[in-house]
Amino acid sequence: MIELVRPHAALVEAWNEAHREWGPGLHEDGFGIGAEDDVDTIEGIQAWIARTQQESGELWWIVEDGEVLGGIALRSADDERVHRFGHIGYGIRPSARGRGVATWALGEVLRHARSSGINPVLAFCAETNAGSIATLEHHGAELEAVEQRGDTRVRRYAISY
Template identity: 45%
Template sequence: MITLVEPSAPLHDAWLASMREFEGAVLHGYSTFGFEVDELAEPAGFERWLERERLQNRRALDGFVPATAWWIVDDAEPGRVLGSIHLRHELNDWLLAEGGHIGYGVRPSARGRGVATAALRLVLDRARAMGIERVLICCEDNAASRATNLGAGGELEDVRVGEDGGRVERYWIDLR
C-alpha cells in the first residue's frame, strides 16, 4: 500500500536517492524550486528546504502559492522513497494555464506499478478535505501521466502550447 509522508530528516537519504535516479531530468512534483540536488544533499541546504516547505504549507512564499509536498513510500519498503507529490492549495494565472494543482514524480525504478495512481488518489482525498472542489492536473505529452490523470477521473479540457513550446494537456477532476 502506498503512503504519503511529510518530508523529514530520517528519509532524507532515501529522498536524495530517488532524485538521483532521474539523472538530471526535471524533477516534476518534487518541489525543489530554487534548490539543486547537491545543495539538498547537505544538511544545511536540506534544512533550509524543509523550513521553506513548512512555511509554504501555510502561506505563499517567493511568488509561489501555498502548497504541500509529500514523499511517496510503500508500506512494504518504508525506508525507500518512491517519488514525491505536491498539492498547490490554489491556482495563479500560470498554474491555471499549465501547472495545475498537483504535480508528481515517480523514480524510474518504481514506475509502471501504479505508484502515481495510488498517490494521486490519496492527494485528491486531501484536496477534498481542504475544501477544493475541482482539481486541475496538467501534463506534457506523456502516456503514463495521461493514463494516471484519466484513471483518477480527469476530464480533458484542452491542449495548449506551454511557455517552453511543448504540449500541455489540462485535466479537471471534480471532487464534489
C-alpha cells in the same frame, strides 16, 4: 506498504537515492524543487524541507519500506502557481514506474483536495507522458486544453467531484 510521508531529515538519504536516479535538473515533479534550491548538500536539503513546510499547500514523499518512490504536491486554491502547474503535481522515480504508485498517490491526495474544498482540481502533464495521462484519466480527469509551452505540448486536465 506505500504511504504518504511529509519530508523530514530521517529520510534524506532515501530521498537522495531517488534524486540521483532522476539525474541532474528540475524534472522531479511533486518534489517542489525550484531553480534556487540547493538539494546537493545537507544544509541545502534541510533549507528546502523547511521551505516546503512553510508554503501554502502540502507536499508528501511517496514511501515504501523506507524507499522514496516519488513525491506529490497539493497546492492550495489561492496559490498563484496553480494556473501554470495545477493544484496537483507528482513524479515517480524511474525504477518505481509502471506499478500504480502514481495512481494510488493521486487518489490519496484527491481526498485531501476534496476535504479542502478544491473543485475542480487542475493538473498538467506533457502530451507525451502516457503514464501520467492514464493516471489522471483513471481518476476521472477531463481534458480541458492542450497548450504549447516552449518545445513541449502540455495537457490541462480538471478533476471534478
